Amino acid sequence: MLLEVKHLNVYYNDKHIVKDVSFDVGKNEIFCIIGESGSGKSTIAKAIMDMIPYQGKITFYGDDIFMIFQNPGNYLDPLFNVYSQILIISKAIKQDVDIDKYIKILNLDPQRLKRAYPHELSGGEQQRVMISMSLARSSELVIADEPTSSLDVLVQKDVLCAFKNMKHYFSTILITHDLSVVELIGDKVLVLKDGITQEIQDVNNFFKSPKSEYGKKLLESFYG
Ligand SMILES: Nc1ncnc2c1ncn2[C@@H]1O[C@H](COP(=O)(O)OP(=O)(O)OP(=O)(O)O)[C@@H](O)[C@H]1O
Numbered sequence: 001m002l003l004e005v006k007h008l009n010v011y012y013n014d015k016h017i018v019k020d021v022s023f024d025v026g027k028n029e030i031f032c033i034i035g036e037s038g039s040g041k042s043t044i045a046k047a048i049m050d051m052i053p054y055q056g057k058i059t060f061y062g063d064d065i066f067m068i069f070q071n072p073g074n075y076l077d078p079l080f081n082v083y084s085q086i087l088i089i090s091k092a093i094k095q096d097v098d099i100d101k102y103i104k105i106l107n108l109d110p111q112r113l114k115r116a117y118p119h120e121l122s123g124g125e126q127q128r129v130m131i132s133m134s135l136a137r138s139s140e141l142v143i144a145d146e147p148t149s150s151l152d153v154l155v156q157k158d159v160l161c162a163f164k165n166m167k168h169y170f171s172t173i174l175i176t177h178d179l180s181v182v183e184l185i186g187d188k189v190l191v192l193k194d195g196i197t198q199e200i201q202d203v204n205n206f207f208k209s210p211k212s213e214y215g216k217k218l219l220e221s222f223y224g
C-alpha cells in the first residue's frame with residue numbers, strides 16, 4: 001500500500017465539504033475519484049498535499065507526491081526553457097539524474113525542449129512535460145486533477161495513455177468528472193457525491209454492476 005486515507009473530513013468556514021472519506025491507494029495503481037462539480041474532489045487532493053487543514057488520518061508510505069493540474073501552462077514559468085524547468089524540479093529531489101531518458105519516455109524531444117518556452121508547446125505536450133517531471137523526481141504518487149479537461153479529445157487520449165504507460169513508475173490519483181477517462185485507464189474508482197463516498201470498486205466491476213444508486217445513475221447517463 002502507498003497511501004492510506006482514513007476518516008477524512010474537511011470544513012471550509014464551518015461548511016462540511018468532505019465527509020468521512022476513507023480509501024487506500026496501492027502501488028502501480030490508477031485510482032480514480034469521480035463526482036460532479038463541487039462534490040469535493042479537489043479538496044481531497046489538497047488535503048493529501050497538506051495544502052489545507054483537515055481532520056482524519058492521511059499516511060503516505062513514499063517520499064514524493066507530485067501534483068498535476070488542469071492547465072499545465074499555469075505551472076510552467078514563461079521565462080525559462082522547458083528543459084531547464086524539468087531539470088530544476090528533478091534536482092530539488094535528487095542529484096545526477098538523466099532527465100533526457102524521462103523526456104523521451106513521454107515521446108518528447110530533449111533537444112527541442114532545450115530551445116522551447118512553454119508557450120511554444122501544445123497543451124498535450126505541456127501535460128506530458130508535467131508527467132516527465134514526476135518521473136524525473138521519482139515521485140511514487142502523482143495526483144492529477146482533471147489533467148485532460150483543457151485538451152481536445154484526440155490529445156486527451158494521448159495524455160491519458162501516457163498515464164497508463166507510466167503505471168510501473170508511479171501510482172496515480174486521477175480526478176475527473178468524465179466516466180470515459182475512468183473506463184480507459186482506471187483500476188479503481190471512488191464515486192463521490194456531496195463529499196460522501198457512494199462506493200469504491202474495481203473499475204471493471206463498477207462498469208458491470210455499480211453498487212450505489214448514484215453510481216447507477218452516472219452509468220445510465222454515460223451509456224445514454
Ligand atoms: N477555499 C475555499 N473556501 C471555501 N469554500 C471552498 C474553497 N474551495 C472549495 N470550496 C467549496 O468546496 C466545495 C468543493 O469544492 P472542490 O473544489 O473540492 O470541488 P470539485 O469536486 O473539485 O469540483 P470541480 O469538478 O468543479 O473541480 C465547493 O462547494 C466549493 O465551492
Ligand SMILES: [Mg+2]
Nearest residue numbers: 041042043145
Ligand atoms: Mg476540482
